[in-house]
Amino acid sequence: MALYQGGVAPLIADVMMPTMDGFTMVKEMRAAGFEQPVLMLTAKTTIIDKTTGFTSGADDYLTKPVDLAELKLRVAALLRRAKINSARQITIGQTILNEENFTLTINGHSTTLAKKEFLLLFTLLSYPNKIFTQAQLLDQIWGIDSASTEDTVKTHVSKVRKLLKDSNDVKITTIRGL
Template identity: 50%
Template structure:
């Protein structure tokens, strides 16, 4: 089941929207853009529904920070504003779709389904390498009944490399895509996480993470 994040500072609207969507999707909530970014750090989200006018960090600012960090999660912006310039600002910030309040929930469900279909959410959640399965919906790695514990960044790093076997990713690319463009982490962070992944999978024959001296890393997948 896809996970929808509702970002809305009005508690009643947030509760109502959650109630209307929960029969069809798993729902998470946040009261402003800053809280939403915290949620994105903790769990997998398939689509975001966000209000524009919120305290601390508004909808436009939230989407802008997401896109600058390389997050391509679809976003539907909800607003009471009707002006063309407001919609232009929303799309320019990286918004995928736009609805004005009051919310027509039947129409919202149509738009959610269309966006999820276009982003191929159902086909991008899982990678299988030999007997190993990486499931990005639950951030789990498993082989048969055996489960491998991975921190969130370890999982995202491994998922990225195994999604493109044989492709070399520079340390800068990995930092930008996984930690975000404005991260204070450095290339030693990448090395530390790679070493942790190697240690956790040292008895697995499905793949190796290869260091390309002076460049970065790539995953080599083996037939098992």
């Protein structure tokens, strides 16, 4: 485990280890309440392996051989997201999203959000400039087994956009075709 002066210690785990494979280790750690960021670093490259890695609880997955510059970038991104998650609040300019009470505060005016609206906005703000498909958001927020459709995502994005209308700090942009 690497130490970081900001108080977050990311775990970099290999899949192929002598006593227990990394997938099992991460799954058991998550079940035990371990919330630190985990990066799988492995020679296993198939989509099945990557799916297993992410579903076991890994936050990122990098295959060998490793470009050291990319590894540093990924660890920095994990630490940034872990800082956001541990703060349980995201502040961008005059826009504040607070997980403790599910509030969105814009220029000093607070609104309590519905759970799915909050989770949608928290996900989007936790990964600035990342492109999410409707299917990804549906799986991540409503769950893979949900009966909800991509129309549900569209409806919630529309509601969140309306809530953000007074924010000069946060905008949700749709990229057609993705």
